[in-house]
Amino acid sequence: MMERVSVDIGGTFTDCFLVWGDQYVSAKALTTHQNLALGFNAALGQAIGQLDLSLEQVMGEVDSVRYATTLGTNALIERRGPTIGVITTAGFESSVPLSRGRGYGEGLPDRFRKDLPMAQRPEPIVPIPLIAGVRERLSEKGEVIMALDKEDVRSQVRKLVDRGAQAFVVSLVNSVVNPAHELRVEELIRSEYPEHMLGSAPIILAHLVAGRKGEYARTSSAIVDAFLHKAMYLGLSTLELNLRDNGHERPMQVVHNSGGMAQLNSTDALQTLHSGPVAGIGASEHLAAETDLGNVVCSDMGGTSFDIGLVVEGGVKFYDFNPVIDRWMVNIPMVHLVTLGAGGGSVARYDRLRRTVAVGPESAGSDPGPACYDKGGRDVTVTDADLILGYLEPDNYAGGQIALSEKRATSLFQRNIGKPLDIDAVAAAKLVKQKVDNDMANGIAQELRARGYEPANFTLLAYGGNGALHACGIADAIGIKKVLVPPFSAIFSAVGAGNMDQLHIHERSVYLQIYDSVTRALLSDFDGFNAIVEQLEERGRQDLVRQGYAEDEIEHRLELDMRYGNQLAQTAVVVGQNRITRNRELLELIALFGRDYGKRFGEGSQAPEAGIRINTVRVASFVRAPKLAFSKVLPDPETLRPAPEPEVRKFCHFIGRDEPTDTGFYRLDSLSPGHVVEGPAVVISESTTFLVEPGWRLSVGEYGAGWLERQDIIGEAE
CATH class of the missing domain: 3.40.50 (Rossmann fold)
Structure with a gap:
């Protein structure tokens, strides 16, 4: 039986996900920067309160406590x-x-x-x-x-x-x-x-x-x-001491941006940067595999940013080998992630040069926050636009914790954007929603097409606090016809932290000509190549044995950075076997590199006449961990049935419609798996809001998941 706590410590909220046997519980609390343990304890306290458990019982029995954190990211930004x-x-x-x-x-x-x-x-x-x-x-x-x-x-x-x-x-x-x-x-x-x-x-x-x-x-x-080093050491050590004080004797686990995790004593500070969003991509990968979704675009829309990742059918992983952290290029392997300045708190303004609206990358943050928070903020944001268009309930936002002022949002929208464009606040809010949805859609399209993929062949996975609110608008703008809002979508990165394998990556720069175009000779020093791989495997093995894992549990994956001649473009090739002992295996590697290169840059672009070389040998050493069961997340087509009548109906404003549209409002906890809600509709939960735009329908799945489909393809699928 799995019993596990996973946590994502963000700049504003600390998200907690507790697995206790077959029960999954989520909770949120404000991040306490002066002592991260206080926010963790508050979030965990909410979670265990839902199961009527004691803190001592949970801390004594869970198999692991896993942390993903933006602590390092914030320290770097604040210098x-x-x-x-x-x-x-x-x-x-x-x-x-x-x-x-x-x-x-x-x-x-x-x-x-x-x-x-x-x-x-x-x-x-x-x-x-x-x-x-x-x-x-x-x-x-x-x-x-x-x-x-x-x-x-x-x-x-x-x-x-x-x-x-x-x-x-x-x-x-x-x-x-x-x-x-x-x-x-x-x-x-x-x-x-x-x-x-x-x-x-x-x-x-x-x-x-x-x-x-x-x-x-x-x-x-x-x-x-x-x-x-200091900020991470102090912050994470405080968390580990807190676990000890509460009776958890096992080593604390920290999520790495490589897509795995390790104990605190085997973690570099650099490996924790962006670990929260990377954990979300890890959860997306597992969910896609369990539900046979095929190709998936991961989209995490929070209050400040919009993170994009890719999960492609067949297990192809995308890494950045020279990612930019803040303003500096580093050369650690990190799961590929694109971040746009587009979130619920992104500031909307009048663009004088183009005489239209611009959104982001500046954010109003949480203090003073959007104008509708009524804390003195004078900037209007995407959240203000969503409120003016009718999608948010002023008295029931964030589970009723924040009361929204529609009057203030409308007044500032009219002054900041409506007046310069000579339109009313509703029309200005429509422009802002359309702009931010298009910006996010363009970011996804650019990411997909740069890698040779068509958006129509992907399912959009929309999570984060604002993901379900803008998913249909993004999908419409890009031509995606299916959207999955995953279970526990508002804390999905914390869910991902609970699914990570224990993993370490070691790499070494080499200069190996595996095919010399001048002499037309193949690599013959197989022993030298295998010795490098063996050294890297040994380093990974030592890392994992030091953390208490048995050698027979440890697996290794070999990856090679390869290029044609002196080209700058290189391709990471995942090799099926970890040793090369004869020419046939070398030729199979060359053929695999050629196929991967052709997929990335176009068939026929391969250039073996320039020679083929290996620049980097990389070994991922890992121990597989038990995963959460998500196989029943999608609604069963046999159980689909119309949802009951909405609790209330209101008029909302939608892009492409001049007049306000009668829209049904539902509570997610009043719907059951299999219920179908036809758009336009709004479905409200304690942590997020589903916007089912005209032309879409929502089918409710397990654990609060939502399956959104364009209505014009439903007949084809059936």
């Missing part, structure tokens, strides 16, 4: 971190400040990235005076060209300490091939400044954070990791 000193190879001190020459644009919206005359680099985490070069040099093969000068290292470390360094990053050229010099620098820092002098100043070695070459991105990875 809350220690003063960092960087030690690099002499002559390479400018690698980070120059940031490949394109650092001014990384992490910015397109319109700012293209504005070269006004380009401004981000305020550096590590200013130039805190970057020190030491005399040493390794070749690209890891051979010692210049031995490490120990006295020079001691001198540079003293300078950094005198300038206020509270943490150290050691990133030496080619250390991913031979880490000996980085390890020696760590020893010298420890001997020069033992803990009783500087305290527990963290020393981050770049080769342990990122195993691929690329000096700028690797150093940036280590810098971000060091910058977040």
Whole structure:
């Protein structure tokens, strides 16, 4: 019997999902930034209260407590971190400040990235005076060209300490091939400044954070990791101590942005960034497999942002191998995620240049929040538009916790947008809804078509607090005809945290010509290739054994970053077997790479005449964990029946209709699995609102799930 607690700690709310046997319970509480444990305890208290259990009983019996968190993301945005000193190879001190020459644009919206005359680099985490070069040099093969000068290292470390360094990053050229010099620098820092002098100043070695070459991105990875180390250590340690105080003796688990999880003592701060949205994609993958949905677009619409991910039938995973975190490129493998500045709190304004409306990326946040919160906010938002159009109940928003002021929203909408456009507030609200739905639809379309997919072949999975409210509008704009609002949609990322496998990814940069176009020879050093794979498997094995897992539970997945010749475009290939022992297996790998490359860039674009090489060897080591059962989420077609009459009817405004439309309002808890609600309709739950737009119908599933279909395809499907 599964008994598990999973938590997603966001900037505003802490979401909790409790699995107790065959009972699933969700709860929310405000995040308490001064002590994360207080918000966790409040959310868990709500959940166990629904099952009439005691805290001691739950904490003593659950098999695991799993956390996904935006703690690191918020600390990076707010620039809350220690003063960092960087030690690099002499002559390479400018690698980070120059940031490949394109650092001014990384992490910015397109319109700012293209504005070269006004380009401004981000305020550096590590200013130039805190970057020190030491005399040493390794070749690209890891051979010692210049031995490490120990006295020079001691001198540079003293300078950094005198300038206020509270943490150290050691990133030496080619250390991913031979880490000996980085390890020696760590020893010298420890001997020069033992803990009783500087305290527990963290020393981050770049080769342990990122195993691929690329000096700028690797150093940036280590810098971000060091910058977040203290905030993550204090925040997560507080949570772990709280578990101990309440009787939970098992190790705390932390979700990683690689799509897995690990114990706190095996987690780098950098691995926790964006772990909440990544957990949602993990839940989507599991749900899609259990319900045979096929291809799925994951869309998480919260108060501030709209996150997009892809789950493709056949198990193809999409990773970013050089993701941009805030304003810095790093080179850790992270589940691919696109974030748009579009959410319920996104600010709507009059665009004077185009004489229309613009939405986001700025957000009104939760304080003062949208104008309708009546907390003094003077900006109008998407939530204000939804209220004016009639989709929200002013006295029953967020389970009745927030009373909305329609009068204030209408007044400010008229002043900020209606007056400049010479239209009334309702027409302005329609423009805002249409604009934000189109922006989100365009983001999805761009993501799909860049990878060669058609939106019509996908189901939209809509979750987050505002996902069910805008799902039909997004789907209409993009040509998607089926939408699933998953169970527990408002806390779906917390649900995903409960489904993660224990996983570690290790990788190493290599330069392997598996086909040399000049000599027309295939790779012959199979032993050398297999030795690299074995080393990476051993690192993953040690990680998992250290956390208490038996060796026979551990599995490994081999991935290779491959390219034709010197092309910049490379493709990650998931290899079916972890060793190559003969030419036939090598030719099968080449054929697999060619098929994957053709799917991505178009059949016929393959260029084996340029040679084929491997740039990165990557091994994912994991232990499978029991998963939640979602096989009965979709409504059974045999049980579909009309819903009872709505509790109340109101007039709502919809895009494409000049006159207000009579709309039925339902309570989700008054509907049962199999009930069918014809649009237009609004279905309200304690945590979200389903908007069934004209031309759509909603079929209610288990655990509050909703299956939305365009009515013009229902006859075809039947």
